[in-house]
Amino acid sequence: MELINKEQVSKKLSGRLMVNKVMKFIFLLCTLVGLVVLATLLIDTILDGWRYLTVDFFTNFSSSRPDNAGIRGAIIGTLWLMATTAPIAIILSVGTALYLEEYAPKNKLVDFVKINISNLAGVPSVVFGLLGLTLFVRMAGLGNSVLAAALTMSLMILPVIVVASQEAIRSVPGSIREASIGMGATKWQTITRIILPASIPGIITGIILALSRAIGETAPLVIIGIPTILLFTPTGVLDTFSALPMQIFSWVKLPNPEFQSITAAAILVLLFILFLMNSVAIYIRNKYSKRF
């Protein structure tokens, strides 16, 4: 008995190969959608905004007159926000990652902490905004200050840095850890002299990527009540401030077409900062990541 009808198979084969080819092309098109959108977005924004990228644009404060509008307050505010967010987020997240990887016993509580962190990663940023509004702005009485916003942002990006740091710490091989203990080092000495130096590139990459998420995040700032038009820059963490994404959001809503170009210019500045941060992250990842 013949198991395979050769004639039938060869008759169908060309059709099947054709469908395969067509679908491969469609899959390729799907892959290109992202590329095309990214290119369109960049070109559209550059064409719209490059004319406004003048020195005045960087030195002027926000204004209701398009000719005078600038991003000085927004940029300095964003720098303040990042400079305050970074240390808080780093201490909280790297500490958490060290505890979970190095000290945590295997029990229900630790399992719960881990599940909790992955759930926090899925909480929408508006909800973090509501938390910040109630806890830091109102209850702690910080008002719409740099510190209140930084605390909110830190909690929001905490899961990202924790997960990245955990991976980096886990990738340090057991052998060099054992070598350190074997030489008589204590646990904390092993952590500070062996494990942290070996895992720092991964941790820093995670921190930069998390901060680059925080720098463009708008919703929590809106909810905390960060002002959009501010004619001074903060002098301390308890002062109020404005931020670049906040400035973009307030300009987007203006009907004046000139403001559309100004918004585009501000977006270009934001994207350039993001591009710089990501480049540094990739550079660190490639240059310093050691293979054991």
Place this chain on the structure above:
Amino acid sequence: MSEYNIREMIDKKKGKSGNAAIEKAVPIILLIITLVSVLTTIGILVTLLTETVMFFTRVSPIEFLTSTEWSAFSSDPQWGIFALIMGTLKITAIAIVFAVPVGLGAAIYLSEYASDRIRRLVKPVLEILAGIPTVVYGFFALTFVTPLIRGIWPEVNLFNAISPGLVVGVMIIPMIASLSEDAMSAVPNSMREGALGLGSTRLEMVLKVVLPAAVSGIMASIVLAVSRAIGETMIVSIAAGSTPNGSLNLMESLQTMTGFIVQVASGDATYGTDTYFSLYAVGMTLFVFTLLMNIIAQWFSRKFREEY
């Protein structure tokens, strides 16, 4: 140097009380830091719950759940969350219908067809797309996509569901593509070779072997993407408008749960008013939605991990 001296040195070092104290203190300090993440969750729950309860002492929960109209700023305010949920669902549906086929197609191409060189070229682009701030996407939706759509169908409103829906879709494509690709790459090559050896074409191998084997990972990526679309804020508050309604019309202005929260917060919601407390009731609803999605996604990915 004799052995005796070394021993003496070690003993002298050990005698330093500072070291022992540090060794004892560090785990406790780190544990306290770790508990901050738990406190954050408790903080979110307590904040949302207490203020939502305050809201329900003023507005009946039955009206909240059964009324179909939401008008927080009128003189006779209506509090039917249904209108806001409909807005969120319309945006999410458009985003998912657009992003799932495109994201899956990209994942299949990257995992099964593409050469290493193309993969190395495309993956960073997806990472960049995922890293673009949502306020920038919002600007793109309002100033580029909306005019484009209105050029084709002039009857579409300046604020509509289609443009922000599509742009939210663009935002979640990288997530679906990269998570689904991870799931597909985890399918053992022996299964692929088995299918090809039996004479199937590459497409048949993908459809009948790889996709079924990776299905729970793919489902997890889709559910996570849904959760992200539901929680997306800036794109919808910029490009979708601010008129809550329960209709299925995609061409008119609408408002999502997140859009309402932003609208109230960017105006001056005085502390203690109904509108102020409604922020938290809406936030609570949003939180429940996304939490459910995250739990379902975790269930899917646990199932996925068990298989191989």
